[in-house]
Amino acid sequence: MSEYILEVNNVSKIIYTDKCKKSKGVSDKPQGTSRILDNVSFTLERGKITAIVGKSGSGKSTLLSIVSGIDAPTTGNVKLIGENYYKLSKRKKAEFRNRNIGILFQNYHLIPELTCEENIRMPLCFSSDSNDNPRIDEWMNAVGLYDKKKLFPRQLSGGEQQRTAILRALVNKPQILFADEPTGALDSKTGRQIMEFLVAYTHRSNMTIVLVTHDMEIAGMCDRQIELADGSVVG
Amino acid sequence: MDGKRMSKNSVLTKITLFLKLYRGKKAENIILLLLYTLLSSAISMVLLVQENNSVLIADGISKGGFSETEKMSMLYDSTENILGIIVVITLFAGVAGVMCLIHFRNHELMKSMVILRTYGMNEKDILYKALADALIYGIISCFFGYVIGYGLFKGFSRDILGAGYIMGAVSGYSVLIFGKLLVFMPVLIILCNLYTDLAIVNRPIVEVLYERNAEISRRRLNGRTDDEGKLAKYIIDSRYAAIALCVFIMLYAFAAFHIDGAAFKALMIMAAFIFAFSYILFKLFFRLFVDRVRNNKALHTLRDITRCFMCARKRRDILLACVISMGTVLICIVSNIRFNISGILRSAYQDNMGYSILVRCDDYEDRVNVREALKEMKIGYTSAYSKLMDYSDLAGIEEPDDGGKFWALVIDEGTDDNTHFRVPEHGVVVESYFAGRCGLMEQGGSYGDIQGNQKYNVQANNGQISDEYFNSEQGNNRQKKSEQGQSEQMNIEQDIKLFGGHISSWQLSDTDQYLSLVNYNVMINYNDWKLGIDEEWSPIFLIDASKLQEKMIADAVSDYDCHIESASGLIDEISQLMKDYMRIIAVTAATLILVISSVFYTLIRKDLISRRTELYMYRVFGATGSQADMVVFGEYIIIALVSSVVVTVAVLIIGELYFYYGLHKHFPFSVPILLITAGTAMIFIFVCCKAAGFISRKGAGVQVIRDE
Numbered sequence: 001m002s003e004y005i006l007e008v009n010n011v012s013k014i015i016y017t018d019k020c021k022k023s024k025g026v027s028d029k030p031q032g033t034s035r036i037l038d039n040v041s042f043t044l045e046r047g048k049i050t051a052i053v054g055k056s057g058s059g060k061s062t063l064l065s066i067v068s069g070i071d072a073p074t075t076g077n078v079k080l081i082g083e084n085y086y087k088l089s090k091r092k093k094a095e096f097r098n099r100n101i102g103i104l105f106q107n108y109h110l111i112p113e114l115t116c117e118e119n120i121r122m123p124l125c126f127s128s129d130s131n132d133n134p135r136i137d138e139w140m141n142a143v144g145l146y147d148k149k150k151l152f153p154r155q156l157s158g159g160e161q162q163r164t165a166i167l168r169a170l171v172n173k174p175q176i177l178f179a180d181e182p183t184g185a186l187d188s189k190t191g192r193q194i195m196e197f198l199v200a201y202t203h204r205s206n207m208t209i210v211l212v213t214h215d216m217e218i219a220g221m222c223d224r225q226i227e228l229a230d231g232s233v234v235g
Numbered sequence: 236m237d238g239k240r241m242s243k244n245s246v247l248t249k250i251t252l253f254l255k256l257y258r259g260k261k262a263e264n265i266i267l268l269l270l271y272t273l274l275s276s277a278i279s280m281v282l283l284v285q286e287n288n289s290v291l292i293a294d295g296i297s298k299g300g301f302s303e304t305e306k307m308s309m310l311y312d313s314t315e316n317i318l319g320i321i322v323v324i325t326l327f328a329g330v331a332g333v334m335c336l337i338h339f340r341n342h343e344l345m346k347s348m349v350i351l352r353t354y355g356m357n358e359k360d361i362l363y364k365a366l367a368d369a370l371i372y373g374i375i376s377c378f379f380g381y382v383i384g385y386g387l388f389k390g391f392s393r394d395i396l397g398a399g400y401i402m403g404a405v406s407g408y409s410v411l412i413f414g415k416l417l418v419f420m421p422v423l424i425i426l427c428n429l430y431t432d433l434a435i436v437n438r439p440i441v442e443v444l445y446e447r448n449a450e451i452s453r454r455r456l457n458g459r460t461d462d463e464g465k466l467a468k469y470i471i472d473s474r475y476a477a478i479a480l481c482v483f484i485m486l487y488a489f490a491a492f493h494i495d496g497a498a499f500k501a502l503m504i505m506a507a508f509i510f511a512f513s514y515i516l517f518k519l520f521f522r523l524f525v526d527r528v529r530n531n532k533a534l535h536t537l538r539d540i541t542r543c544f545m546c547a548r549k550r551r552d553i554l555l556a557c558v559i560s561m562g563t564v565l566i567c568i569v570s571n572i573r574f575n576i577s578g579i580l581r582s583a584y585q586d587n588m589g590y591s592i593l594v595r596c597d598d599y600e601d602r603v604n605v606r607e608a609l610k611e612m613k614i615g616y617t618s619a620y621s622k623l624m625d626y627s628d629l630a631g632i633e634e635p636d637d638g639g640k641f642w643a644l645v646i647d648e649g650t651d652d653n654t655h656f657r658v659p660e661h662g663v664v665v666e667s668y669f670a671g672r673c674g675l676m677e678q679g680g681s682y683g684d685i686q687g688n689q690k691y692n693v694q695a696n697n698g699q700i701s702d703e704y705f706n707s708e709q710g711n712n713r714q715k716k717s718e719q720g721q722s723e724q725m726n727i728e729q730d731i732k733l734f735g736g737h738i739s740s741w742q743l744s745d746t747d748q749y750l751s752l753v754n755y756n757v758m759i760n761y762n763d764w765k766l767g768i769d770e771e772w773s774p775i776f777l778i779d780a781s782k783l784q785e786k787m788i789a790d791a792v793s794d795y796d797c798h799i800e801s802a803s804g805l806i807d808e809i810s811q812l813m814k815d816y817m818r819i820i821a822v823t824a825a826t827l828i829l830v831i832s833s834v835f836y837t838l839i840r841k842d843l844i845s846r847r848t849e850l851y852m853y854r855v856f857g858a859t860g861s862q863a864d865m866v867v868f869g870e871y872i873i874i875a876l877v878s879s880v881v882v883t884v885a886v887l888i889i890g891e892l893y894f895y896y897g898l899h900k901h902f903p904f905s906v907p908i909l910l911i912t913a914g915t916a917m918i919f920i921f922v923c924c925k926a927a928g929f930i931s932r933k934g935a936g937v938q939v940i941r942d943e
Contacts, residue, residue, distance in 0.1 A: 061445065065440075065441050065445070070353060070439075070440040070441055070444070071439065071440070071441040090357065090358070091357050091358075091359075094352070094355050094356065094357035095355060095357075097353065097354065097355050098354055098355025099355075103353055103354075105444065109346065109350050109444060110350075111256070111347040111350055111351070112259060112347070113255060113256045113257070113258045113259045113260075113344070113347060114252075114255055114256070114258075114347075118252075118255060122252065122350075122351065122354060123354040123355060124248070125248045125249050125252045126249070126351070126354060126355035126356050126357075126360065127355065168354075172354075
């Protein structure tokens, strides 16, 4: 097994503007295109927390989308846990995501039709290994959600929603967790609590976390920082 | 073993999860269940009516013989054909409506589905979701729909047929009919779900979660990653489901309902024409027009904003246009039958038969007086003689085993140049039944075949003319379409004697005579055959006259010993039968109108809710509530207007072709009724818009504009 849990090699992302829609194929000319990421390369070690930082529009979220497998790069490749993710078949990708990846969104993206507990258990439904995680109640208790497990997302506070989203991301015991501004919608105190929980869990379980933030205090709690500017790694 | 159990549990858990997604969609699911039930009840009712009629006619044949039942079976056959066609259109429109609602219900779950996908859901799971939907909603609706359908069938049968209205054998068929229903509904629900969900599940995740145009950027990746192929696949997958649905409905309709093959084929051609017509209009004209106006015209009024939104939601607009088109087609046909059946039948009778009044003189000598009276009124006629003859009178033909008599009609002179009564020199036109009995030819299937499938073979007897003869070049050259238009005739050389005369060429006709007042079996040219007309023959005058002239003729011949038979009586009889059937058809049509109303109401309401912020913005910047609503309503009304007008014109043109070439008959639609139908469709949409707008405003809660 590779010593790196994530290897990003020469990843570029080009977005085509509307003016370019009518042309066929990839235009050689840069007109009508916008290069969001430009030959980004880095590697991440297992069990570490890495923050991707940068100004608005620097490409942080796009990079996270690409490394977490929800958006394809225009060029370059991404190796996740030794697998060239974008070469996998559709079915394998789904299975890989379910087994190895946890994703946290800034706006939580909880499923409004499911209760707090059902949201947390949801990834287990698509797991081929096991249909249960006996520690769910314990975890919910630990983060203060046990009493609210029958409530729907709209009945929860922002912090509770994010904690639900975290437990949902962790329920399949992923090897790597991707978080897009996990504390962006929370106040600083709740944000810090969320981060402390994640750091503690990472150290206990040897999980890797990649998070995007523009909050330097949050970035300071991480083991490593990758700084992006205009789509390129600058630090 | 454990693995299998685990897998089963996993599937069940997934199904439970999918069903939980519907928690927030109770209203939509109730409406959908109602629609499924209405559709099921309409299908089961029609299936039961048709099955009962078949059993009724078969029973009549076994008891009363073929000739007694022939007329009834022909009439039922025609009405069932119309009922079958209407139910097929209802199916298409109902399915389009159901598809619309499923599409919008599932579309609202798009974000949830994408999150599920992020956590490992794949395409196979979509099938589980569709199966869960089908198993629960499909089976419940089948059960309730069948119960309602059976109740309606019993009620209508009691009213129309009276005592002994339900044949015992139908009870045996009930299980089979329920089975047919049980096949249709779940498959329909699965395919409708797949159509929407396949498109949703394969949509790029970032596009949904981050609202970024990932699709376009991926399309540029042609050849660089494997996602391009998969993107193309998602588009095709979704279309596959739609195509599969159309094919399934067509096959099901053909297999389950009693529809004449030619009528069904013509219906499909008509549907294809309407589809092509609408497609061309929307694609080439409408969209280009809207794009052009949008590009060249600045925004000045709220109407300009509506124009900007036109055709922006392609899938929705296509579905809407389909629902409106199908609904309009159905209403066009139903309203023509309901309000103009006598007019249609009379025109059809005159066009297809060539006459509408038959004057039969009981006294041979009165023929001169009647002729004079008609000449005085300047009414053209075709003169003939009729006689009930024994089969034994036929020379050269082996007498049928059961003997019997037949009606012969001898044409005297064709004074009104009516092409319907032209018989070629040395020719004879015989009814297929007669020809079959006399061994001149044989019908495909038994004579009791109530479907009326008449396929002619020349029986191998004296002339020994085989099928191969017809297929040969020589045979084909000898087959020709008759001048009479409606009769497909065959010119066959045969060494045979009829009425003592030698026939070198004779004609066989498959003209449907069940509507005829004459019911002749042999029609021959008097001058050629010299049969010796005497007092035993009844003089007959065949007159093509209007309803007004009918009364004049009746008055003119009232002094003589004559009987008048007019098409009016027969038309009234058919019209009455149609009106009885209309109640069944009306229930089917009402089902459809309910489906369409629900679809539109739900759709417009949802649109108003989802665009509430946009509407508030218009109001913030000075529009009144109704003006803001009209921006949204305008889209629906324009789509409705274009669809209904296009479809009405298409029905008018293609309907003519359909009846003429599909049914070999002519049933002209009433233009005013069609125009009123098109207008009604638009008003209907407008009312739906207003109702949805009213309810939406009522339930809007806190208003942004507080001084209102």
